[in-house]
Amino acid sequence: MTFKQLEIIEPILKAINEEGYTIPSPIQEEAIPLLLSKKDMMASAQTGTGKTAAFAIPILQNMTQSNNTKGIKALILTPTRELAMQIKESFDAYGRHLPLKTVVIYGGVKQKNQVLKLKRGADILVATPGRLLDLINQNIIKLSQVQYFVLDEADRMLDMGFIRDVKKVISLVPKQRQTMLFSATLPKSILNLASSILNDPSRIQITPEETTLEAIKQTAYYLKSGDKQDLLLHILKEQKNASVLVFSRTKRFANKIAKRLIENKVSAIAIHGNKSQSARTEALYKFKQKQVRVLVATDVASRGIDIDELSLVINYNLPDVPETYIHRIGRTGRANHKGEAISFICEEEYSLLKDIQKHIKMEIPVNK
Numbered sequence: 001m002t003f004k005q006l007e008i009i010e011p012i013l014k015a016i017n018e019e020g021y022t023i024p025s026p027i028q029e030e031a032i033p034l035l036l037s038k039k040d041m042m043a044s045a046q047t048g049t050g051k052t053a054a055f056a057i058p059i060l061q062n063m064t065q066s067n068n069t070k071g072i073k074a075l076i077l078t079p080t081r082e083l084a085m086q087i088k089e090s091f092d093a094y095g096r097h098l099p100l101k102t103v104v105i106y107g108g109v110k111q112k113n114q115v116l117k118l119k120r121g122a123d124i125l126v127a128t129p130g131r132l133l134d135l136i137n138q139n140i141i142k143l144s145q146v147q148y149f150v151l152d153e154a155d156r157m158l159d160m161g162f163i164r165d166v167k168k169v170i171s172l173v174p175k176q177r178q179t180m181l182f183s184a185t186l187p188k189s190i191l192n193l194a195s196s197i198l199n200d201p202s203r204i205q206i207t208p209e210e211t212t213l214e215a216i217k218q219t220a221y222y223l224k225s226g227d228k229q230d231l232l233l234h235i236l237k238e239q240k241n242a243s244v245l246v247f248s249r250t251k252r253f254a255n256k257i258a259k260r261l262i263e264n265k266v267s268a269i270a271i272h273g274n275k276s277q278s279a280r281t282e283a284l285y286k287f288k289q290k291q292v293r294v295l296v297a298t299d300v301a302s303r304g305i306d307i308d309e310l311s312l313v314i315n316y317n318l319p320d321v322p323e324t325y326i327h328r329i330g331r332t333g334r335a336n337h338k339g340e341a342i343s344f345i346c347e348e349e350y351s352l353l354k355d356i357q358k359h360i361k362m363e364i365p366v367n368k
């Protein structure tokens with residue numbers, strides 16, 4: 001199957017080609033024709049499956065092919081700032097030969113720049129729920145023209161306590177619309193939500209590679225946050241040649257960690273959302289080719305990292321969401337290889353550790 005066979009229009013095909021994608025991923029193959037025909041959809045698929053393109057491409061195409069009014073016609077609601085930025089980048093990339101504008105808004109930063117961009121006009125809006133409601137309440141955003149609505153990572157959205165905000169937003173979107181819901185897992189709460197917002201949806205299930213935590217040796221170190229760099233160096237010196245994936249919570253920290261490693265003569269490279277797609281691809285290539293020993297990544301940037309012989313994952317910081325812990329350490333111990341995952345835990349992270357242990361239903365042994 002090719003993208004052309006999915007009847008994607010020329011300007012988008014060109015952009016996909018420029019992104020370097022050769023064939024559609026399974027979710028794209030299934031979802032794109034359905035969404036082009038304006039069906040509602042519920043998909044259980046995780047990050048890394050190519051789900052963003054699976055909804056972004058049909059939205060861009062359908063918008064291009066219909067009479068467009070002014071205003072926000074597509075709304076993508078996603079739980080975190082990182083995901084929001086990533087989705088906006090995807091719309092920009094696949095839509096680069098189209099005259100459509102995508103704006104992203106999220107909390108935690110001043111609203112001024114976001115408002116300026118909105119005022120210049122947006123066809124597609126990518127948003128986290130809180131900031132979106134804020135700007136709606138200030139009459140800066142109107143959702144009355146929305147025809148395409150995506151609820152991304154719905155389960156995470158609920159886990160993060162956004163359910164009321166999400167429902168509020170949905171009540172403000174016109175009923176006449178195409179709705180797409182994506183969720184890694186489908187607990188009852190999501191099924192309930194789905195049945196209340198979707199109209200005769202098609203269901204798609206993309207099962208990720210099974211991760212068996214049993215195959216992974218997990219260890220935790222309790223330490224002061226200031227001692228993390230030294231411990232990292234120590235572990236890397238002990239495990240002389242192994243390829244190591246280090247997870248950092250922030251982009252800034254990813255850079256810092258990589259820099260310190262290089263200063264200590266360990267070959268390392270950082271990848272995160274501030275780096276261009278080509279820089280990320282190159283970093284990954286070097287890591288896979290073992291030209292670089294340590295890859296320092298943020299969660300978002302690590303999507304799509306698929307390395308068969310990765311022997312060690314280090315959580316320099318614990319992730320906020322327990323599910324992410326499984327995603328992270330699942331990168332090791334693949335294809336019958338023995339894997340190891342080490343987590344550095346400082347005092348502020350104790351409660352995260354508790355949540356993770358509850359989630360994975362096991363205690364992570366502590367190395368003192």
Ligand code: AMP
Binds near residue numbers: 022046047048052053
């Ligand atoms: P997502 O699941 O949407 O987070 O996408 C995961 C990664 O796969 C992103 O870095 C995309 O750029 C990349 N990607 C998406 N679709 C394709 C494709 N058909 N071929 C190659 N890479 C892709």
